[in-house]
Amino acid sequence: MNASVLVTAEALRESLGAERPLVFDCRVFRGDEKLEDRRYLPQSMALDLERDLSAEPGEGGRHPLPSQKDFTATLQSLGVSPERPVVVYDDSGGQLAGARAWWMIACWAGHSDVRVLDGGLAGWQMAGGELVKAPVEPENQSRWEPSFNDDARASVEGLLEQGGQLVDARAATRFRGDEEPLDPVAGHIPGAMCRPCTQNLETSGRFKSPRQLADELPKGDALTAYCGSGVTACHNILAYAVAGLPLPRLYVGSWSDWIRDPSRPIATGDA
Numbered sequence: 001m002n003a004s005v006l007v008t009a010e011a012l013r014e015s016l017g018a019e020r021p022l023v024f025d026c027r028v029f030r031g032d033e034k035l036e037d038r039r040y041l042p043q044s045m046a047l048d049l050e051r052d053l054s055a056e057p058g059e060g061g062r063h064p065l066p067s068q069k070d071f072t073a074t075l076q077s078l079g080v081s082p083e084r085p086v087v088v089y090d091d092s093g094g095q096l097a098g099a100r101a102w103w104m105i106a107c108w109a110g111h112s113d114v115r116v117l118d119g120g121l122a123g124w125q126m127a128g129g130e131l132v133k134a135p136v137e138p139e140n141q142s143r144w145e146p147s148f149n150d151d152a153r154a155s156v157e158g159l160l161e162q163g164g165q166l167v168d169a170r171a172a173t174r175f176r177g178d179e180e181p182l183d184p185v186a187g188h189i190p191g192a193m194c195r196p197c198t199q200n201l202e203t204s205g206r207f208k209s210p211r212q213l214a215d216e217l218p219k220g221d222a223l224t225a226y227c228g229s230g231v232t233a234c235h236n237i238l239a240y241a242v243a244g245l246p247l248p249r250l251y252v253g254s255w256s257d258w259i260r261d262p263s264r265p266i267a268t269g270d271a
Contacts, residue, residue: 005114006207007115007118008118009123009127016043020084022079022087023041024086024087025040025046026048026096027096040131040134041129041131043136045136054066060257061252061257062182062183062256063230063231063256064230064257071109072145075142076142076143077138079140080144082113087114088105089117090121093206094235095198097231100231102234103152108149109148118206123205123206152247156264164220164221165222167236169196169197169233170188175196176268176270190267194270200213200236200239207239210243210244217245226255230250
C-alpha cells in the first residue's frame, strides 16, 4: 500500500505516542446527531468541511475552495507545518471530507506528508483503538506559508477550452440523471465516465489494493475528477494516488458549478 497517502489504524496508534502527527477529524455530522454522543480519535482536532475546507456556496458551486489566504490562516491556526506529519479521517473511508482535506493540504497546499486513515473511524475501532469524548484544541500556531499548486485544479473555462477525460465520482443513478437529491438539475457533463467513489473501497471500508485500483480506475489523457461539489471527487483522486497513477485535476465546483450556466450542455443516461 502506498504509505505516503494511507495509514493503517495500527500504524497510527503506534505513531501517536512517538511521531505525534497532527490528526484531524473531518466528519460531516448529520443534523440529528447529538453533540454529547460524538466520539473522536485521541489527540484529534476538528477540521470542518463547511467552516475550514470551503468558502461560502454560490459562485463556484456548493463547496468552493476558500481563498489561499483564508486556508493558510486555517492551517497556521491548527499548527500545520511541513515538519509535522498530518493524518485525516472521517467515518466513510475518506469519501466525505477526509479525502477533501487530504487533497487541499497535500495536493493544493503542498504538504509532503499527509495521510488518510484507511478504514476511517470504523477501521480504528475494529483495530481496538480507543475513542474520546471531545477533540483537542490546537497546541501552537505555525508560520507556514504554503506554496499553492493551482495546476492541481481545473476551472470550468479550462475544461471547455482544453477538454480531456472527465471522471464523475457520484453514484450511477445521479450520473444517469435518474435522481438528483442535492442539485436542481440532474445528469452529468457530456463525455464523462462514471466511477462512483464507493467502488474504491472493499466491503470492510478500506481501500482496494493498488493493483486492483490501477486496473479499475478510468484511463485517459488530461484526467479531471468531479462530483456534485468537489468533495467525493477527491476520493477518486486519492484512489489514483493509492494506485500509484498520475493524479487527475480536481474540478472543484463540479456539477453544482457546471449547472449554474444554463448554456452548458447536459447529458443523461449511461453515456
